[in-house]
Amino acid sequence: MSTIADPALIPLDDIHVLEIAQGVVGPFCSMHLAAFGAHVTKVEPPWGDWLRDIPPVNGRTSALFEALNRNKRGLRLDLRTTWARQKLKNMISRSDVVLVDQATTRRWPSLSYESSRAGNGRLIWAQALAYSDRESGAKQTASELTIQMATGVNRHLGRPTDGTIRSGFDIASLSTSMFLFSGIMAALRERGVSGQGQRVAVSMFSAMTAMLEWNLVSEGDPDEWIGVQLESYTASPALGFILKDRVAYVEFRGDIAGWKQFLIGVGRAELAADPRFNQPQTMIPDMTDLKLELASTLHDWNYDDLYRLVAGLGGTIAPITPGDEAITFAESNGLFDENPGDLIDQISRPWAFSVGQLRRSRSYEEMDVP
Amino acid sequence: MSRKADQLRPRGRESAEVSAASDAPNATGPLAGVRALDFAQAAAGPVSMMYLAMLGADVIKVEPPRGDTVRLGLPPHQGMGSTFLGNNLGKRGVVLNLKEPEGLDHAKQLIKQADVALDNFRSPTIMERLGLGYEVMRELNPRIIYVQSSAFGRSRGFEGMLSNEWVAQSISGFAGSTGEKNGRFEQSRGTAYLDWFTALVNLQAILVGLKHRERTGLGMMISTSQYAGALCAGFTRFVELLAGGERLRPTGSERSNVVPDLVVATSDGEMAFSAPTVRSWNRLCRLLRLERWLSMSMTARVSNRDEIYAELRAIFRTRTTSEWHPLLAAARVAHHPVDSSHTISEIVRSHPEGHDLITRVPSARGDLQVSSPPWRFSRTPASILRSSPELGEHQDEVFGELGIHVHHR
Numbered sequence: 001m002s003t004i005a006d007p008a009l010i011p012l013d014d015i016h017v018l019e020i021a022q023g024v025v026g027p028f029c030s031m032h033l034a035a036f037g038a039h040v041t042k043v044e045p046p047w048g049d050w051l052r053d054i055p056p057v058n059g060r061t062s063a064l065f066e067a068l069n070r071n072k073r074g075l076r077l078d079l080r081t082t083w084a085r086q087k088l089k090n091m092i093s094r095s096d097v098v099l100v101d102q103a104t105t106r107r108w109p110s111l112s113y114e115s116s117r118a119g120n121g122r123l124i125w126a127q128a129l130a131y132s133d134r135e136s137g138a139k140q141t142a143s144e145l146t147i148q149m150a151t152g153v154n155r156h157l158g159r160p161t162d163g164t165i166r167s168g169f170d171i172a173s174l175s176t177s178m179f180l181f182s183g184i185m186a187a188l189r190e191r192g193v194s195g196q197g198q199r200v201a202v203s204m205f206s207a208m209t210a211m212l213e214w215n216l217v218s219e220g221d222p223d224e225w226i227g228v229q230l231e232s233y234t235a236s237p238a239l240g241f242i243l244k245d246r247v248a249y250v251e252f253r254g255d256i257a258g259w260k261q262f263l264i265g266v267g268r269a270e271l272a273a274d275p276r277f278n279q280p281q282t283m284i285p286d287m288t289d290l291k292l293e294l295a296s297t298l299h300d301w302n303y304d305d306l307y308r309l310v311a312g313l314g315g316t317i318a319p320i321t322p323g324d325e326a327i328t329f330a331e332s333n334g335l336f337d338e339n340p341g342d343l344i345d346q347i348s349r350p351w352a353f354s355v356g357q358l359r360r361s362r363s364y365e366e367m368d369v370p
Numbered sequence: 371m372s373r374k375a376d377q378l379r380p381r382g383r384e385s386a387e388v389s390a391a392s393d394a395p396n397a398t399g400p401l402a403g404v405r406a407l408d409f410a411q412a413a414a415g416p417v418s419m420m421y422l423a424m425l426g427a428d429v430i431k432v433e434p435p436r437g438d439t440v441r442l443g444l445p446p447h448q449g450m451g452s453t454f455l456g457n458n459l460g461k462r463g464v465v466l467n468l469k470e471p472e473g474l475d476h477a478k479q480l481i482k483q484a485d486v487a488l489d490n491f492r493s494p495t496i497m498e499r500l501g502l503g504y505e506v507m508r509e510l511n512p513r514i515i516y517v518q519s520s521a522f523g524r525s526r527g528f529e530g531m532l533s534n535e536w537v538a539q540s541i542s543g544f545a546g547s548t549g550e551k552n553g554r555f556e557q558s559r560g561t562a563y564l565d566w567f568t569a570l571v572n573l574q575a576i577l578v579g580l581k582h583r584e585r586t587g588l589g590m591m592i593s594t595s596q597y598a599g600a601l602c603a604g605f606t607r608f609v610e611l612l613a614g615g616e617r618l619r620p621t622g623s624e625r626s627n628v629v630p631d632l633v634v635a636t637s638d639g640e641m642a643f644s645a646p647t648v649r650s651w652n653r654l655c656r657l658l659r660l661e662r663w664l665s666m667s668m669t670a671r672v673s674n675r676d677e678i679y680a681e682l683r684a685i686f687r688t689r690t691t692s693e694w695h696p697l698l699a700a701a702r703v704a705h706h707p708v709d710s711s712h713t714i715s716e717i718v719r720s721h722p723e724g725h726d727l728i729t730r731v732p733s734a735r736g737d738l739q740v741s742s743p744p745w746r747f748s749r750t751p752a753s754i755l756r757s758s759p760e761l762g763e764h765q766d767e768v769f770g771e772l773g774i775h776v777h778h779r
C-alpha cells in the first residue's frame with residue numbers, strides 16, 4: 001500500500017476504536033487496527049499506562065509505549081469521578097470497537113459488554129484476558145513469562161539439566177493480540193451482515209495453547225513417540241554450524257540428491273554414502289551425530305562461500321542471526337524495499353497489499369481533557 | 371453508526387455465497403458465507419486457512435495428487451502425519467493436478483466462486499508459472515483476495531529458497547535472543563511459533579482484505595512472507611533495540627528491561643514471577659518484607675537488578691513452590707510454577723483454567739487431541755466442524771456443487 005491517504009481507500013477508515021488497555025497485548029492489537037486506518041482513541045488512567053515506565057526511555061516515555069501507540073490519539077480519564085465515567089460512556093456509545101484488558105475490567109467491573117451494549121447494539125466488545133473470564137480465572141494475573149511457563153514453552157528450550165529459559169520473543173503476548181485482531185475483524189464482517197455487535201474475548205493462555213497445536217496433536221495418541229515436537233525436549237539445543245564468520249542453518253529438506261551433492265561439495269563424499277546420513281529423515285535439524293561429523297569441516301568455511309554452494313544446489317541456508325543484527329540483515333537483503341514507512345512500520349507490517357492506502361505514521365497524540 | 375444493516379450487506383454475487391454457505395453443516399462462526407481456497411502446504415499457509423474455517427468460512431483445501439507433504443510428517447497418527455491432521459481442521463479436501471489442463475481448469479472453476487485464495491509456495495512466481503497467478507485469478511474473479519505467503523518474499527539472495535520453522539527462527543533473531551543468560555543462542559526445537567505467527571499474519575491480511583472489499587468492491591493481491599512474519603513476532607524486542615536498549619542477546623529466563631521478571635528456585639522446584647507495574651511491585655515488596663524498596667521506579671529496579679535478584683533468590687529458596695503459590699496469588703503477583711517433566715498437554719490441563727483449552731475432534735483415524743479455538747464470541751461461536759480431510763475426500767461433493775464431474779483423484 002502507498003501512504004498517500006484517500007479515506008475511501010484506507011481499509012479501516014470507517015472504524016472507531018476505543019482502547020482502555022495498557023501494556024502490550026491490547027495496544028499491539030489496536031496498533032495494527034490503527035495501521036490499517038482505524039481511528040483509535042486510547043484512554044489512560046491519570047497516572048498513565050504502566051508501560052510508559054519500561055526502559056529504554058527516550059525523553060520522558062518508553063520507546064515501547066511510543067511504538068505500540070503510534071497512530072493513536074489518547075486522553076487521561078480519572079474513572080473515579082462521575083464526570084469521567086459519563087464521558088467514557090458517551091465515547092463507548094460512539095465506538096465500533098471497545099478494546100479492554102483484564103486489568104481494566106478487574107478495576108472497573110461496571111465497564112462491561114452487558115452495560116455498554118444497551119446504548120450501542122452494534123458495538124464489538126473485544127477483551128484480552130489472562131487465563132479465562134470465569135470467576136476463578138479472572139482473579140489470576142499473568143505475564144509473558146508466566147504464560148510461557150503455564151504452557152511448557154521452557155520444555156523445548158535449553159539443555160534439560162540447565163536452568164529454565166524463556167523464548168526471547170514475546171510470543172504469548174503478541175499472538176494473543178493477533179488472535180484478538182482476527183476476532184475483531186471477523187466480528188466486524190459479521191456485523192456487516194447481521195447489523196449486530198457482539199463480545200469477543202481471547203485469553204493469553206488460550207492463545208499460547210493454540211500456538212502449540214503442533215505439539216498437542218502429536219502428543220494425543222501417536223503411533224510412535226517420534227518426531228522433533230515429541231522428542232526434542234530431551235535433546236541438546238539445535239545450534240547450527242559454526243562457520244569462520246557466522247553461524248549457519250543448512251537444510252535440503254526432501255532433496256536427497258542435493259544433500260548428497262552438498263556433502264560432496266564440502267569435501268565429505270564418504271558421508272554421502274553413509275546410510276545414517278543419506279535418508280530423508282536425517283535431513284532435519286536435530287541430527288546430532290551428523291552435526292558432529294560435519295562441524296569440523298564446516299568450521300573452515302565462510303558464510304558467503306557456503307551460501308554459494310548451498311544456494312547453487314537448491315538448498316536452504318540462513319544465518320543464525322544475533323538478535324542485534326536481525327533487522328539490519330533483513331534491511332540489507334531488501335526485505336523492506338517495497339514497504340513505505342520507518343523501520344518500526346516495516347517490522348510491524350509484514351504484508352503488502354496491491355490496492356488500498358495507509359496514512360503516514362505519526363506519534364501518539366495526547367489530547368487535553370477539558 | 372446509524373447505517374442500516376442492509377446497506378452494509380454484501381450485494382450481488384456475494385448474496386449467493388451466503389445462501390450457498392447456509393448449506394454447510396452448522397457454520398456458526400462470524401465468517402459464515404466466506405468461501406476460501408487453500409492451495410498451501412505444511413503450516414504457515416494451511417494454519418491460517420484452518421483458523422478461517424474455525425471462524426465459519428467454507429475452506430476447500432486443494433492438494434496435488436501426492437498430497438500435502440506433511441501428510442508424511444512425524445509422528446504418524448493411525449498412519450497419517452499428525453502435523454497434517456492438526457493443521458487442516460474444518461476444511462473440505464479436493465485433489466487437483468495443476469500441471470494438467472483438466473486440473474488447472476477445475477482450479478479456475480473454484481477460483482470463480484471463491485472470496486479468498488492462498489498459497490505458500492516458497493517463491494512468489496510459482497503460481498504464475500502454473501498459470502494461476504494473480505492476473506489470471508483477477509480475470510476470472512475481480513473480487514478475489516489472493517494471498518501469496520512465500521518463504522522470504524522478494525528478499526535478495528533468498529528468493530525461491532525454502533523456509534520452515536527452523537529457518538525462520540534462525541534468520542529472525544528468535545534464536546539469537548533465546549538461550550542461557552550470556553550464553554550461546556539457540557532454537558526452540560520442538561515448537562512452531564513462527565509458522566503459527568505467520569499464519570496469524572496471513573489471517574490478519576485476509577480479514578482486512580475482506581473488509582476493504584466490502585467498502586470498495588475491489589479484490590486484491592496480498593504478499594506476505596514467513597521471514598517478515600517472523601520479524602514481526604519479535605516486534606517488542608526490536609523496538610527496544612532500535613531505541614538504544616541493551617544488546618539483544620539471550621537472557622535466560624530474565625528480560626533486560628523488566629525487574630522482577632524471572633524464574634527462581636524454590637526449596638523444591640522453580641517459580642516464574644513478574645511484577646512490571648509499580649503497584650504489583652509494591653504488593654510483592656510488602657509480601658516479602660522488602661518495604662525499603664517500595665515505589666522504586668522500573669529504571670531504578672533495572673539499575674539494581676543484581677542486588678534485587680540476589681535478595682529475591684534467597685527469599686524464594688525458603689519455601690516450597692506450593693507454599694509460594696497462595697501467597698503470590700493473594701498479592702496478585704503474576705506467577706506460575708515451572709514444570710519441565712510433563713508433556714505440554716499435561717502442563718496445560720493441570721492448570722485450573724486449562725481444562726477446556728484442549729479438546730478432542732472425532733475423525734476417521736480416531737479422536738484427535740487439538741487446541742480449542744482461542745476466541746470466545748458471544749453470538750457467533752467459533753468451532754471445529756470437521757477433522758482434517760482425507761486426500762480428495764470431498765471431490766465429488768465440492769465439484770458436484772459446481773456441476774462438474776471429476777474423473778481422477
